[in-house]
Amino acid sequence: MALAHxxxxxxxxxxxxxxxxxxxTDSFRxxxxxxxxxxxxxxxxxxxxxxxxxxxxxxxxxxxELISFFRDMATMRRMEIAADSLYKAKxxxxxxxxxxxxxxxAVGMEAAITKKxxxxxAYRDHCTFVGRGGTxxxxxxxxMGRQAGCSNGKGGSMHFYRKDAGFYxxxxxxxxxxxxxxxxxxxxxxxxxxxxxxxxxxxxxANQGQLFEALNxxxxxxxxxxxxxxxxxxxxxxxxxxxSKSPAYYKRGxxxxxxxxxxxxxxxxxxxxxxxxxxxxxxxxxxxxxxxxRYHGHSMSDPGSTYRTRDEISGVRQExxxxxxxxxxxxxxxxxxxxxxxxxxxxxxxxxDQAIAQAKESPMPEPSELFANVYVKGLGTEAFGAxxxxxxxxxx
Amino acid sequence: xxxxxxxKAFAQSLQRIRPATSAWRGYSSAAKEMTVRExxxxxxxxxxxxxxxxxxxxxxxxxxxxxYKISKxxxxxxxxxxxxxxxxxxxxxxxxxxxxxYYGLKPVVEFMTFNFSMQAIDxxxxxxxxxxxxxxxxxxxxxxxxxPNGAAAGVGAQHSHCYAxxxxxCPGLKVLAPYSSEDARGLLxxxxxxxDPVVFLENELLYGESxxxxxxxxxxxxxxxxxxxxxxxxxxxxxxxxxxxxVGYALKAAEILAKEGISAEVINLRSIxxxxxxxxxxxxxxxxxxxxxxxxFPQHGVGAEICASVIEDSFGYLDAPVxxxxxxxxxxxxxxNLERMAVPxxxxxxxxxxxxxxRSVPMAAV
Numbered sequence: 206m207a208l209a210h211x212x213x214x215x216x217x218x219x220x221x222x223x224x225x226x227x228x229x230t231d232s233f234r235x236x237x238x239x240x241x242x243x244x245x246x247x248x249x250x251x252x253x254x255x256x257x258x259x260x261x262x263x264x265x266x267x268x269x270e271l272i273s274f275f276r277d278m279a280t281m282r283r284m285e286i287a288a289d290s291l292y293k294a295k296x297x298x299x300x301x302x303x304x305x306x307x308x309x310x311a312v313g314m315e316a317a318i319t320k321k322x323x324x325x326x327a328y329r330d331h332c333t334f335v336g337r338g339g340t341x342x343x344x345x346x347x348x349m350g351r352q353a354g355c356s357n358g359k360g361g362s363m364h365f366y367r368k369d370a371g372f373y374x375x376x377x378x379x380x381x382x383x384x385x386x387x388x389x390x391x392x393x394x395x396x397x398x399x400x401x402x403x404x405x406x407x408x409x410x411a412n413q414g415q416l417f418e419a420l421n422x423x424x425x426x427x428x429x430x431x432x433x434x435x436x437x438x439x440x441x442x443x444x445x446x447x448x449s450k451s452p453a454y455y456k457r458g459x460x461x462x463x464x465x466x467x468x469x470x471x472x473x474x475x476x477x478x479x480x481x482x483x484x485x486x487x488x489x490x491x492x493x494x495x496x497x498x499r500y501h502g503h504s505m506s507d508p509g510s511t512y513r514t515r516d517e518i519s520g521v522r523q524e525x526x527x528x529x530x531x532x533x534x535x536x537x538x539x540x541x542x543x544x545x546x547x548x549x550x551x552x553x554x555x556x557x558d559q560a561i562a563q564a565k566e567s568p569m570p571e572p573s574e575l576f577a578n579v580y581v582k583g584l585g586t587e588a589f590g591a592x593x594x595x596x597x598x599x600x601x
Numbered sequence: 602x603x604x605x606x607x608x609k610a611f612a613q614s615l616q617r618i619r620p621a622t623s624a625w626r627g628y629s630s631a632a633k634e635m636t637v638r639e640x641x642x643x644x645x646x647x648x649x650x651x652x653x654x655x656x657x658x659x660x661x662x663x664x665x666x667x668x669y670k671i672s673k674x675x676x677x678x679x680x681x682x683x684x685x686x687x688x689x690x691x692x693x694x695x696x697x698x699x700x701x702x703y704y705g706l707k708p709v710v711e712f713m714t715f716n717f718s719m720q721a722i723d724x725x726x727x728x729x730x731x732x733x734x735x736x737x738x739x740x741x742x743x744x745x746x747x748x749p750n751g752a753a754a755g756v757g758a759q760h761s762h763c764y765a766x767x768x769x770x771c772p773g774l775k776v777l778a779p780y781s782s783e784d785a786r787g788l789l790x791x792x793x794x795x796x797d798p799v800v801f802l803e804n805e806l807l808y809g810e811s812x813x814x815x816x817x818x819x820x821x822x823x824x825x826x827x828x829x830x831x832x833x834x835x836x837x838x839x840x841x842x843x844x845x846x847x848v849g850y851a852l853k854a855a856e857i858l859a860k861e862g863i864s865a866e867v868i869n870l871r872s873i874x875x876x877x878x879x880x881x882x883x884x885x886x887x888x889x890x891x892x893x894x895x896x897x898f899p900q901h902g903v904g905a906e907i908c909a910s911v912i913e914d915s916f917g918y919l920d921a922p923v924x925x926x927x928x929x930x931x932x933x934x935x936x937x938n939l940e941r942m943a944v945p946x947x948x949x950x951x952x953x954x955x956x957x958x959x960r961s962v963p964m965a966a967v
Contacts, residue, residue: 298754298755298935298937299753299754299755299756299757299760299935300755300756300757300760347935350755350935350936350937350938350939351936356935358934358935358936358939359758359934359935359936359939360757360758360935361755361756361757361935362757363757363759364757364759364935376759377716377757377759377760378716378717378719378720378759379689379717380689380720409688409689410689412688412689412693413689413690414690414692414693415720440688440689441660441661441668441689442661442664442665443660443661443664443665443686443688447664447686448688448689449688511665512664512665569936569937569938569939570934570936570938570939572938572939572942574936574939575931575934575939575942575943576931579930579931579932588929588930588931589927589929589930590929590930590942590943591926591927591928591929591942591943591944591945591946591949592926592945592949592952592953593899593925593926593927594924594953594956595949595952596929596942
């Protein structure tokens with residue numbers, strides 16, 4: 206699991222049959238379920254497949270996993286909303302692309318893989334980074350351009366990385382991350398690890414030529430790459446039907462099999478990713494289309510309401526919100542009470558606030574950092590500041 | 602000659618200046634103000650109105666009204682056949698634009714920023730720039746590639762690159778860089794009317810800046826010549842060349858220098874290719890000192906070419922080594938303090954000018 210939590214480790218199975226009666230009684234307060242006993246839950250909708258047999262709708266999970274889904278997604282949600290406020294307060298500059306609404310993809314994917322598998326995505330990367338083990342402090346510090354940031358303040362919102370946990374960024378140019386992801390998969394196969402790469406892209410990037418070039422090569426060479434199209438139905442301000450002749454992105458691989466997944470259902474995402482990982486290790490690439498939605502506009506400069514209606518946005522929030530879905534599952538199976546879940550949310554709010562406060566304390570980078578990391582091996586060349594006779598440095 | 606008066610109150614102007622410009626002739630007493638955004642919008646509008654072969658394509662140019670609102674109102678006025686929203690596929694739509702130009706149409710291809718033009722650079726260079734030559738004049742390419750270029754504010758390494766010297770090194774291309782609203786109107790109109798491929802480098806941070814514009818500038822026939830620089834401020838002690846946003850910085854530096862008794866001549870290049878070597882050299886022959894300013898990387902940059910030109914043609918007239926002010930030689934950092942160090946500031950320009958006038962000694966003397 207990506208995030209540390211405070212759950213206790215006692216078992217609560219014995220109380221399960223009585224739970225319905227007791228759950229409303231404070232005096233019989235039982236610990237939140239951290240059971241790893243298997244639980245099977247049906248996905249909201251079945252999978253639709255292209256050139257392959259879809260996996261079953263019945264997903265194996267555990268109470269512990271469901272609680273962690275809730276906590277992880279709630280943390281991501283709170284983090285993105287806090288980033289919105291920080292941007293409006295001008296503590297975050299430049300571009301800021303928020304992921305709220307899409308959390309189930311990041312969380313479901315992590316549940317199916319290990320940190321030896323690789324993930325690469327585009328610029329909507331804050332939650333993906335956190336899913337890979339990135340901390341809130343690193344996120345907020347990087348967003349505010351401080352030393353404690355995951356890129357020492359030099360990358361910004363679109364350039365988060367965590368190589369030791371298999372997260373390769375964080376890319377600003379639409380579509381570029383897909384061939385890069387296929388390259389990661391190439392290296393994985395070359396190195397004979399039994400690991401795979403997930404290359405994420407959006408519906409806007411789905412038409413990029415380089416994607417098809419890399420996919421063709423990946424299919425020819427049987428690379429263990431999973432292309433995940435996070436279809437939130439809008440490429441900046443352009444709806445999918447205005448940009449793609451065929452918005453059935455899971456079929457766009459043509460000879461490459463694909464699966465369409467309810468991206469707002471973390472369990473469906475987990476099932477699909479598990480299936481995909483097994484598939485690509487034997488058969489080469491596969492495309493997963495995650496049907497998802499972003500509540501915010503494309504970025505903080507986009508209100509998000511000139512090309513879609515407020516009714517549509519609130520409709521998705523009401524009917525398909527990923528956190529609410531998990532909350533319902535947890536409550537229906539009596540794995541925690543409503544109050545306990547709300548308490549989690551309060552804790553998370555505090556954690557986020559604390560991380561922001563700490564990030565604000567982190568200093569801006571030292572001036573010498575300007576010239577750091579241009580090369581791995583600088584060969585003693587000189588690099589210059591804006592006034593080349595005033596500011597220069599030797600690159601080691 | 603127009604002084605540059607910037608009034609912040611107008612910078613967020615919501616007033617729409619109508620493209621039917623003869624209406625302005627009546628208001629001759631006060632100078633009209635126009636933002637660079639309005640200047641570009643009105644130029645596009647007028648050229649599309651004048652020539653049905655002109656059309657606009659790019660990401661979000663139509664229904665979204667333009668990512669930076671440069672094409673606001675054009676879809677409504679000219680319809681979806683002439684204002685086309687493209688998918689996010691630069692190589693594809695740029696190639697399509699060049700093909701349309703081969704056939705005789707006059708496309709204006711917008712890159713949301715020139716960083717994304719790298720996905721399409723093969724078409725700009727190999728399909729557009731070289732075609733007229735390779736076909737001995739049969740296949741001319743009357744296309745304009747336009748969009749914001751260079752650094753913005755806090756957008757990081759992949760979104761801050763300046764491509765002026767990249768494109769300006771290629772024969773067959775014309776490369777323009779407007780500064781003021783007058784530049785924006787006159788040069789964009791010239792670019793659209795020009796029969797050759799033109800790379801038109803705008804600047805995101807200038808879009809909201811307001812400049813006074815005369816009645817002549819507002820007229821729909823207004824056009825500026827390609828290949829001619831403008832002397833924004835006359836001086837006698839040192840020549841400062843600049844383009845785009847740096848023209849404003851150079852003018853500010855000139856004010857500071859004037860207070861210290863140094864009279865700086867500021868040249869707004871306007872055209873990077875062709876470079877106005879005669880104007881630059883005539884100025885240096887007058888002042889005997891040169892400072893080149895650009896936001897892009899220094900090595901093989903615009904300033905390097907200007908210095909070479911001056912040393913080749915006016916060596917005997919130089920009284921001091923040439924000075925180059927440019928972006929720092931590192932990928933653009935995100936942190937605000939580092940970004941400030943990576944982009945030229947007014948004090949850098951003033952300092953270099955003083956060195957050229959032997960008023961100060963460089964810190965890091967080699």
